[in-house]
Amino acid sequence: MNFNYGDSKLDFVKHRKKFFIFSGLLVIIGAILLSTVGLNLGIDFESGTKVELLSNESLTAERVYEEFAKIGLTPDNVLLAGDRSEMAYATFIDGEGVLSQAEILQVQRHFNASFGVEPNISTVTPTIGRELARNAFYSVIFAAIGIVIYVTIRFELLYGVAAIVALLHDAFFIITIFSITQMEVNLPFIAAVLTIVGYSINDTIVTFDRIRENLSYEKKVRGFEDLARVVNKSLIQTLARSINTVLTVVFAAAALLIFGGEAIRTFAFALLVGLVAGTYSSLFIAAQLWLVWKSKSLQKRRFKTAENEA
Amino acid sequence: MVKKGRIVAFFLIVALLAGLVVSTVMDVAKEIKLGLDLQGGFEVLYEVHPAHEGDVIDDDVLKSTVTALNQRINVIGVSEPNVSIEGDSRIRVQLAGVEDQQTARELLSTEAQLSFRDVNDNLMLDGADLRQGGASVTFSEANQPWVGVTLNSASQFAEVTRQVLNSQLVIWMDYEEGDSFMEERLKPESEQKFISAPSVDQVLNTTNVVIRGTFTLEEAQFLADVLNAGSLPVKLEEVYSNSVGAALGEKAMEMTIYAGFIGVALIFLYMLIYYRFMGIIAVITLSFYIYLVLVIFNWMNAVLTLPGIAALILGVGMAVDANIITYERIKDELRTGKTTMSAFKAGSRRSLSTILDANITTILAAAVLFYFGTMAVQGFAVMLIVSILTSFITAVYGSRLLLGLWVNSRILNKKPRMFGVKESEINEL
Numbered sequence: 132m133n134f135n136y137g138d139s140k141l142d143f144v145k146h147r148k149k150f151f152i153f154s155g156l157l158v159i160i161g162a163i164l165l166s167t168v169g170l171n172l173g174i175d176f177e178s179g180t181k182v183e184l185l186s187n188e189s190l191t192a193e194r195v196y197e198e199f200a201k202i203g204l205t206p207d208n209v210l211l212a213g214d215r216s217e218m219a220y221a222t223f224i225d226g227e228g229v230l231s232q233a234e235i236l237q238v239q240r241h242f243n244a245s246f247g248v249e250p251n252i253s254t255v256t257p258t259i260g261r262e263l264a265r266n267a268f269y270s271v272i273f274a275a276i277g278i279v280i281y282v283t284i285r286f287e288l289l290y291g292v293a294a295i296v297a298l299l300h301d302a303f304f305i306i307t308i309f310s311i312t313q314m315e316v317n318l319p320f321i322a323a324v325l326t327i328v329g330y331s332i333n334d335t336i337v338t339f340d341r342i343r344e345n346l347s348y349e350k351k352v353r354g355f356e357d358l359a360r361v362v363n364k365s366l367i368q369t370l371a372r373s374i375n376t377v378l379t380v381v382f383a384a385a386a387l388l389i390f391g392g393e394a395i396r397t398f399a400f401a402l403l404v405g406l407v408a409g410t411y412s413s414l415f416i417a418a419q420l421w422l423v424w425k426s427k428s429l430q431k432r433r434f435k436t437a438e439n440e441a
Numbered sequence: 442m443v444k445k446g447r448i449v450a451f452f453l454i455v456a457l458l459a460g461l462v463v464s465t466v467m468d469v470a471k472e473i474k475l476g477l478d479l480q481g482g483f484e485v486l487y488e489v490h491p492a493h494e495g496d497v498i499d500d501d502v503l504k505s506t507v508t509a510l511n512q513r514i515n516v517i518g519v520s521e522p523n524v525s526i527e528g529d530s531r532i533r534v535q536l537a538g539v540e541d542q543q544t545a546r547e548l549l550s551t552e553a554q555l556s557f558r559d560v561n562d563n564l565m566l567d568g569a570d571l572r573q574g575g576a577s578v579t580f581s582e583a584n585q586p587w588v589g590v591t592l593n594s595a596s597q598f599a600e601v602t603r604q605v606l607n608s609q610l611v612i613w614m615d616y617e618e619g620d621s622f623m624e625e626r627l628k629p630e631s632e633q634k635f636i637s638a639p640s641v642d643q644v645l646n647t648t649n650v651v652i653r654g655t656f657t658l659e660e661a662q663f664l665a666d667v668l669n670a671g672s673l674p675v676k677l678e679e680v681y682s683n684s685v686g687a688a689l690g691e692k693a694m695e696m697t698i699y700a701g702f703i704g705v706a707l708i709f710l711y712m713l714i715y716y717r718f719m720g721i722i723a724v725i726t727l728s729f730y731i732y733l734v735l736v737i738f739n740w741m742n743a744v745l746t747l748p749g750i751a752a753l754i755l756g757v758g759m760a761v762d763a764n765i766i767t768y769e770r771i772k773d774e775l776r777t778g779k780t781t782m783s784a785f786k787a788g789s790r791r792s793l794s795t796i797l798d799a800n801i802t803t804i805l806a807a808a809v810l811f812y813f814g815t816m817a818v819q820g821f822a823v824m825l826i827v828s829i830l831t832s833f834i835t836a837v838y839g840s841r842l843l844l845g846l847w848v849n850s851r852i853l854n855k856k857p858r859m860f861g862v863k864e865s866e867i868n869e870l
Contacts, residue, residue, distance in 0.1 A: 235546075239684070249686030250686055253681075270813040273809050273813075278802050332799075333800070337799055344791075378711060382708050383754045384758075386703040386754075387704065390703055392700075
């Protein structure tokens with residue numbers, strides 16, 4: 132694999148409209164899905180109780196319902212997990228909802244006795260659920276603002292705005308995928324989205340850094356053609372790095388997804404989706420957007436100087 | 442001419458680092474504090490309500506509640522409890538590695554307001570009249586466990602017993618407004634809310650009072666412990682709780698570490714195949730990087746959570762990125778026809794600002810996560826920040842030092858293949 136500029140026939144810039152249309156469509160589909168199907172919010176952001184059970188033997192949903200019935204509880208939902216379905220997740224949303232301390236102790240004692248393993252139990256009241264969701268939303272917004280400010284100081288505003296568009300694109304992409312798959316959105320999911328925010332920005336910055344450097348070598352940038360050449364050259368030069376980096380992080384995320392167990396699965400899946408989206412958006416969205424905006428601002432400036440001279 | 446001294450220096454440094462890592466890594470790993478999601482335990486967020494109508498919840502009340510909770514945790518005997526005030530009216534308690542979660546949780550939230558009342562529920566004595574630490578388990582002649590408490594003043598008790606003479610003195614735990622002895626005594630014994638209601642047939646001028654309930658030994662011990670730990674000045678309501686069984690926590694940790702080993706092994710393999718000689722340097726610095734992150738994590742006294750392990754593994758990916766940026770840059774420079782030594786110099790210098798910008802933006806995101814996150818997410822954020830800063834030291838300076846020793850030994854001169862660059866790709870100038 133070598134991407135030496137000169138013998139490379141790759142042209143990223145030529146197909147930019149296709150990428151814009153593709154991503155635009157994705158965003159529209161995502162918006163429709165979110166407003167209709169929505170997300171499968173875990174109890175972290177709603178309210179209720181989640182009980183995670185581990186047993187030495189294979190479990191069935193009926194068995195779990197029976198065990199809960201013995202202590203007078205009816206879970207709203209039971210999900211089995213693990214290679215031999217030795218794990219089960221029971222959730223209480225309506226009905227009993229947030230289990231009281233006494234009920235939690237009862238569940239712990241009961242399953243400790245019947246399964247021999249103490250279950251995990253988490254409860255969230257509506258107030259806390261709302262607070263967590265609000266905090267998660269704020270953290271993405273504040274992270275984005277901080278990044279725009281930093282990039283504007285180090286580069287210029289246009290780079291910053293293009294980077295943020297790419298970043299929001301990635302975050303939205305993950306959310307859309309979670310809306311399609313209806314996987315549970317929990318707190319680690321937010322951590323994954325923010326990691327992708329960081330990664331996506333990281334990836335975009337490396338590309339922009341090279342564009343800025345190559346631009347400084349150009350004697351005169353006349354307009355779109357010159358800019359397009361610089362952008363294409365920079366993308367090809369950083370392509371090996373982009374692919375190698377995303378591959379190594381994908382190795383880590385995929386290993387977590389496949390071998391890491393239930394507790395970390397949502398997190399790893401969100402990461403994996405985000406990594407792919409992040410690399411795509413750095414190459415095909417962020418740099419191209421910057422190219423379009425920059426050439427427009429160059430044109431405006433040329434008109435102004437032309438008017439002044441006339 | 443090849444300077445062999447530098448190559449010797451390289452192997453010395455690597456041998457030294459390897460020695461350090463091998464001899465201390467087990468101790469470092471043992472000292473790491475595990476979060477409750479990895480070793481079992483529970484976390485509860487309490488909303489603090491006034492115990493009596495009209496009480497105000499202010500900073501002092503919250504602080505004294507935290508003190509009382511800490512005293513109770515001492516009774517449970519957890520090594521590193523974490524009790525903290527959150528916002529205006531919340532207290533978060535995190536207890537990792539508790540063996541008996543049920544008892545611990547009960548012990549934490551009982552108000553432990555012992556009160557002595559007459560049959561018409563008028564308050565005669567309460568927790569304030571008890572001597573601190575004066576409660577203990579005693580036994581009747583029939584070996585029935587009872588709880589002995591010590592009062593501050595004998596004359597006060599004499600006065601109280603005079604008032605209820607030839608009636609009953611009712612002993613309540615956590616009496617609530619509206620509770621009535623007259624109603625409770627009609628219920629079967631196991632459902633009665635008061636602890637006991639001894640008849641008083643003489644005036645007792647003593648500080649030692651024995652509560653003769655029908656306790657099991659555990660119940661009696663629990664009551665004595667709670668009374669000794671002191672009562673809570675407030676009512677606690679659980680608004681969020683998360684408890685992890687020890688076995689499940691351990692399983693999650695094992696699986697994540699196993700996944701981590703596979704992920705890191707794949708990364709190493711890829712680096713070796715793609716970057717050849719530079720890949721070896723990357724593997725050395727990355728291994729040392731993982732060790733260093735754990736050491737720094739210990740220094741900070743930070744708590745390793747499940748997302749924290751994920752951040753460590755992810756951090757390896759980020760550290761790799763710094764290596765990749767530098768190596769790609771060196772390859773670029775080699776392709777333009779520069780000598781190995783000047784390509785190394787130019788590549789290292791030019792990649793630095795890129796790595797810096799890329800890492801600072803990621804740290805920004807991690808800092809925001811830390812500020813807004815709950816414990817598990819904070820564990821992730823701390824680990825990510827430590828990882829990025831450490832990767833800066835190892836991947837930038839460590840790599841540069843080790844690779845520099847080889848490059849400056851001149852042994853690699855005119856051997857671009859060692860860097861993964863073919864002779865045919867080099868532009869002749």
